Amino acid sequence: MTTDPARPVRRLPRAERRAQILEAATRAFARAGYTATGLGDVAAEAGVTQVLLYRHFASKSDLYRAVLDRACTRLAEAVGTDHFDDTSLPTLLRAAAADPEGFRLLFRHAAKEPEFRDVIEGLRAGSTEVTRRHLAERVPGGPWQDWAARLVPVVTLEAVIAWLDAGQPDPDRAAERIRQVVHSVIEAASRPG
Amino acid sequence: MTTDPARPVRRLPRAERRAQILEAATRAFARAGYTATGLGDVAAEAGVTQVLLYRHFASKSDLYRAVLDRACTRLAEAVGTDHFDDTSLPTLLRAAAADPEGFRLLFRHAAKEPEFRDVIEGLRAGSTEVTRRHLAERVPGGPWQDWAARLVPVVTLEAVIAWLDAGQPDPDRAAERIRQVVHSVIEAASRPG
DNA sequence: ACCGTTGTTTAAGTCGAATTATACAAGATG
DNA sequence: CATCTTGTATAATTCGACTTAAACAACGGT
Structure with a gap:
């Protein structure tokens, strides 16, 4: 039950500590989502006291928003938000590989926490819009266009994510x-009865 | 701030009330998952007092397990657990349409709540096993088989779920x-470089 | 009419997690 | 050295959610 005998107490300049906490919190929250993850888990993941978290973030929900913002920003900077072309998919893969926990956090957890849905809304809306544009060329409006528009993103x-889990082979x-x-989803949706 | 003036107090035989609570709890939990859903939400959804929940279930986690068991059972009865043939997909669609909230609950939320992962494990293991069998015929072992095995289910x-959301057109x-x-996932995974 | 069952209402008890407060230790730096 | 910053340790406080307790109301069958 003894803590490591002589821990030198890692000191960092404020900005770096903040960044390190954000990384650790991303990993912690990515495991079980917002409500199921305590500040104790975050502190442990960061190798830091719970109290210190409050020296950098006003509250748990503030911290979580900062985590989501960071993940969103990194993704948006990498992928861009306006267009969709042949480079988008490779870019998306690169971005996901650069920040796997953030990626999982955004798309497996944050989408559900009702309190933070607004953060994701931009991404979701953007991708849906882009998807619609692609679909409109080949799939007639109606339930099957809805189906494809929901399914493609x-x-x-x-x-x-499956590619991340499989070890990121050959991007x-x-x-x-x-x-x-x-393409096969779009094909399936556009095929006549 | 007045409650509806003359509510007749709906009385039900014990078994039916239990069933009704299970349905309501399924809807409530399907919205935000286990931890984020309070017993107050469940009670409100069932149109019943919080105290009454304890006359039917020993605790919140008991109730949740009962909800998951019910959803699992209904799904297993409909689909079966052993084989995978041409009838499996239509059957799965019928089962999903018969219990949409239970379906969403099992596959969008329960998979993550660490405390209840064991309930899902059977389903997940079964579908993965069946998937592996299908894949082994065409996809060589390695990261791409992993990729496909994770992605197919x-x-x-x-x-x-997208089909449910789109209004269940033409099963x-x-x-x-x-x-x-x-098929296109398997095709993509099996295509040589 | 009696009594068990199904409910409600209200309040209290419990418990864990978030948040705040205080005191102390130690590196950096002028 | 004096002092600011970074950090720890420990404890108190709050707060919400689960849980239990108690007393009362109405339906229904025998």
Whole structure:
């Protein structure tokens, strides 16, 4: 029950400590989501006292928002928000590989916490809009367009996460294969009865 | 701030009340998961007092387990657990349509609550096993087999959920289209570099 | 009419997690 | 050295949510 005998007490300049806490909190929250993760878990993950968290963030929900903002920002900077072309999928894979925990956090957990849905709304709306534009060319309006519009982003994200879980083999090939799967969703939705 | 003036107090035989609470709890928990949903939410959804919940279930976690068991049982009875053939997809769609909230609860929320992972483990293990069997015929072992094995069940479930969200159009066509998408995942994984 | 069952209402007890307060230790730096 | 900053340790406080207790109301069958 003894703590490590002589821990030198890691001191960091304020900004770096803040960044380190954000990374640790991302990992911690990515495991079980907001409500199920205590500040104790976050503090332990950061190797730091609970009290110190309050020297950097006003509250648990403040900290969580900062984590989500960081993940959003990194993703947006990498992928961009306006267009969708041949480079988008490879870029998305690179971004996911650069920040796997943030990626999982955003798309597996944050989407559900009702209190923070607004943070995700931008991403979700953007991808849905882009998807609609792509679909409109080939899929007539109606329930099957709805089906495809809902499924394409989810399938893309799940394919990326599965790729992360599988060890991130061969990014270029991954992009091409995910494209094929997405294409088959559109194909399936556009095929007449 | 007055409650509805003359509520007749709905009385039900014990078994029916229990069933009704289970239905209501399924809806409530399906919205935000276990930890984020309070017994107050469940009681409100059931149109019943919080205290009454304890006359039917020993605790919140007991209630949740009962909800998960019910959803699992209904699904297993409908789909079966041992084989996978041409009838599985249509059957899965029928089962999902018969219990949409239970379906969403099992596959969107319960998979993450660490305390209840064991309930899902059977389903997850079964579907993964079946998926592996299908994949082994065409996809060589390695990271891409892993990728496909992880992706196929998720894509199937997400496709079903998207179909629920889109208004459950034309179940037979839906089964055929989901089959195409799943096939394209296997195709993508098995294609050589 | 009696009594068990199904409910409600209200209040109290319990418990864990968030938050705040205080005192102390030690590196950095002018 | 004096002092500011970073950090710890410990404890108190708050607060919400689960849980239990107690007393009362009405329906329904025998």
